[in-house]
Amino acid sequence: MLWLALRFPHLALELVAAVQVPAGPLVIRQQQANRQQVFDADPAARRLGVRRGMSMKQAQLLVPELAIVDRDEVGEAEGLERLAHWAMQFTSQVVVQSPRGLLLEIGASRRLFGGVTALHRQVITSCEQLGHAPRSAIAPNPQAAWWLSALSQAPVITREWELRTALAALPLDCLELSDKQRQALRRMGLQHLGECLRLPRAGLRRRFGAEWLERLDRALGHSPDPRPCFRPPHRFAARLELPAEVDNCSGLLFGLRRLLQELGGALLGADAAIDRLMLTLEHADLPPVDIALQLLEPQRDPGYLLELWRERLEREALQAPVLSLRLASVEFQSAGHANLGLFGQPSGRAEGQALWERLQARLGREAVRRPGVVADHRPESAWSLENSTDGAPPGQRPLWLLDPPERLRQGPEGPWRDGPLRLEQGPERIESGWWQGRWVRRDYFIATDSHGARLWLFRQADERDWYLHGRFG
Amino acid sequence: MILEELLSSAPVWRGDTLLLGHRPRTLPSGYPALDGLLSGGGWPGAALTELLLDHHGIGELGLLRPLLVELGQAGKPVVWISPPYIPYAPALRQARIALESMRWVAPDQPGDAAWVAEQCLRSGSCGVVLLWPRALNTKMLRRLQLAAEQGECPGFLFRPRAAATQSSPVALRLLLSPQARGLGVELLKCRGRRPGAGTCLAV
Numbered sequence: 001m002l003w004l005a006l007r008f009p010h011l012a013l014e015l016v017a018a019v020q021v022p023a024g025p026l027v028i029r030q031q032q033a034n035r036q037q038v039f040d041a042d043p044a045a046r047r048l049g050v051r052r053g054m055s056m057k058q059a060q061l062l063v064p065e066l067a068i069v070d071r072d073e074v075g076e077a078e079g080l081e082r083l084a085h086w087a088m089q090f091t092s093q094v095v096v097q098s099p100r101g102l103l104l105e106i107g108a109s110r111r112l113f114g115g116v117t118a119l120h121r122q123v124i125t126s127c128e129q130l131g132h133a134p135r136s137a138i139a140p141n142p143q144a145a146w147w148l149s150a151l152s153q154a155p156v157i158t159r160e161w162e163l164r165t166a167l168a169a170l171p172l173d174c175l176e177l178s179d180k181q182r183q184a185l186r187r188m189g190l191q192h193l194g195e196c197l198r199l200p201r202a203g204l205r206r207r208f209g210a211e212w213l214e215r216l217d218r219a220l221g222h223s224p225d226p227r228p229c230f231r232p233p234h235r236f237a238a239r240l241e242l243p244a245e246v247d248n249c250s251g252l253l254f255g256l257r258r259l260l261q262e263l264g265g266a267l268l269g270a271d272a273a274i275d276r277l278m279l280t281l282e283h284a285d286l287p288p289v290d291i292a293l294q295l296l297e298p299q300r301d302p303g304y305l306l307e308l309w310r311e312r313l314e315r316e317a318l319q320a321p322v323l324s325l326r327l328a329s330v331e332f333q334s335a336g337h338a339n340l341g342l343f344g345q346p347s348g349r350a351e352g353q354a355l356w357e358r359l360q361a362r363l364g365r366e367a368v369r370r371p372g373v374v375a376d377h378r379p380e381s382a383w384s385l386e387n388s389t390d391g392a393p394p395g396q397r398p399l400w401l402l403d404p405p406e407r408l409r410q411g412p413e414g415p416w417r418d419g420p421l422r423l424e425q426g427p428e429r430i431e432s433g434w435w436q437g438r439w440v441r442r443d444y445f446i447a448t449d450s451h452g453a454r455l456w457l458f459r460q461a462d463e464r465d466w467y468l469h470g471r472f473g
Numbered sequence: 474m475i476l477e478e479l480l481s482s483a484p485v486w487r488g489d490t491l492l493l494g495h496r497p498r499t500l501p502s503g504y505p506a507l508d509g510l511l512s513g514g515g516w517p518g519a520a521l522t523e524l525l526l527d528h529h530g531i532g533e534l535g536l537l538r539p540l541l542v543e544l545g546q547a548g549k550p551v552v553w554i555s556p557p558y559i560p561y562a563p564a565l566r567q568a569r570i571a572l573e574s575m576r577w578v579a580p581d582q583p584g585d586a587a588w589v590a591e592q593c594l595r596s597g598s599c600g601v602v603l604l605w606p607r608a609l610n611t612k613m614l615r616r617l618q619l620a621a622e623q624g625e626c627p628g629f630l631f632r633p634r635a636a637a638t639q640s641s642p643v644a645l646r647l648l649l650s651p652q653a654r655g656l657g658v659e660l661l662k663c664r665g666r667r668p669g670a671g672t673c674l675a676v
Contacts, residue, residue: 335557355596383562
């Protein structure tokens with residue numbers, strides 16, 4: 001296991017900057033106990049002396065032309081989830097480390113991406129394309145990776161025995177400690193984690209609690225660290241609030257590109273593609289406008305999708321400035337990696353199955369049917385439309401039929417005939433004949449016995465006894 | 474000599490090789506007179522065919538009967554999309570058309586019929602697609618034609634004769650008319666053949 005931690009210290013800021021170019025130095029404002037303070041400031045504002053935690057009044061005194069955006073915690077959580085979608089293209093195990101981090105298990109995918117260094121670089125580059133500048137670290141377990149990612153020099157620890165040294169050098173500020181704990185450690189004259197590790201465990205536990213010690217053990221790799229993985233839903237729906245009203249197509253595409261890149265990552269992660277996308281433009285006081293994009297073939301390349309959207313949106317006249325975008329996909333389709341036959345012939349059978357599924361998915365189960373013949377003299381009753389999928393093969397029938405059926409012994413785990421019988425197919429319910437006084441309600445199974453013979457068994461519905469009714473010759 | 478070189482160089486496209494060099498698969502129609510009329514000796518196997526007729530029941534299905542019998546025996550699905558009436562199963566069986574391979578699709582939305590046809594043509598798993606469209610524009614026709622080429626699946630469109638005046642990207646267009654001795658078939662458009670030729674089939 002090898003974990004890559006991505007820490008987005010300026011997530012709120014980057015989410016805002018991704019969709020708008022601010023007029024001046026930008027700060028994120030946060031309400032903290034009836035005091036408005038600076039939650040985060042962009043580089044321009046920081047150069048002018050605005051600091052995190054500063055009161056808004058002070059910041060505005062320093063920089064009168066400050067652009068101010070209120071902090072949106074829900075938006076940040078959504079943004080992080082979209083990043084988790086995006087990260088699925090690198091690994092199947094993504095852990096969302098709220099509020100501002102992601103943990104990626106890259107041990108399994110390092111070979112695919114050409115080694116740890118190449119993968120690391122690719123993740124960071126892709127991240128930068130989305131407008132994020134994360135701090136990162138690689139370590140053999142998620143806890144250590146997360147702690148190390150607080151450092152600015154992006155440490156890469158791939159071997160277990162390097163881990164202790166690297167962790168020992170960690171300043172205490174990097175650990176998730178409460179203020180009280182941090183003060184206590186500082187008063188004890190401790191600066192780095194290594195000094196803590198030299199202390200007796202019993203004392204550490206008494207002072208700082210078992211929970212923190214457990215976390216320390218996890219970071220050192222002494223105890224396992226299971227994490228709940230991010231499970232992407234098999235459809236995509238994301239909303240992007242445009243910080244300013246947008247009234248032209250290029251502005252929309254700017255925001256849309258971001259959503260599409262996240263969609264692309266999610267599709268890659270799920271090994272899926274989509275052939276239909278719905279974009280909803282939300283206006284201030286007009287009802288939202290839906291624009292659908294229907295593709296000929298399922299696609300997942302965000303660049304290609306963006307081109308299609310460009311074509312589509314340029315035809316669309318915007319009725320009013322747009323406040324936010326919502327992008328929704330239909331159910332993901334598995335990407336078409338068709339197996340070819342040995343001589344390159346396409347495998348038509350599975351393709352055919354997929355076709356009927358697709359038709360039924362859109363039109364309903366009843367829409368695709370098969371004409372059939374009914375034994376009746378009345379012309380209008382001599383035909384039927386059967387469901388095309390069920391009844392197509394009416395269940396396998398044995399060549400030898402036993403009449404009357406042979407009752408079988410009940411074994412410890414099911415029917416028994418010279419040994420346990422292994423059920424392979426079934427049940428197939430056959431229920432008929434009530435009008436003739438011989439009501440048959442049976443569940444049929446195909447089973448194999450210990451000699452390798454295939455048998456046709458049934459069990460009366462609501463009964464436990466098994467009967468042998470036929471043998472497949 | 475110079476002519477020879479010119480002709481063998483890549484940028485020159487020759488009409489006959491266009492047709493013969495990449496000869497598309499054709500399916501015998503079962504009517505020798507008709508096969509002789511069509512280029513390649515049969516229905517185009519990977520393209521659309523338009524059958525233009527004004528009244529249902531003049532023998533348009535009889536024209537396709539040999540094809541349906543053959544495809545049914547091969548187990549290839551035959552898809553009927555929004556047919557005007559119900560394909561009557563006993564009659565299909567009388568005509569020795571395998572019922573198991575028939576698929577009847579009747580979408581409620583008028584726009585869905587073309588979508589279904591496109592999906593079926595493109596999938597490459599169907600034997601033939603029969604479509605009775607309510608309305609089709611040239612764009613949709615081109616899409617269907619492209620799907621038929623990609624999926625290498627023959628498709629038949631049943632349209633009114635009034636559509637003959639519209640241009641169409643399909644490979645083959647036939648005008649059907651009832652005649653005293655059977656079904657009159659006239660070529661309206663056929664790749665590689667002059668239009669206007671016709672025959673009368675006893676279907």
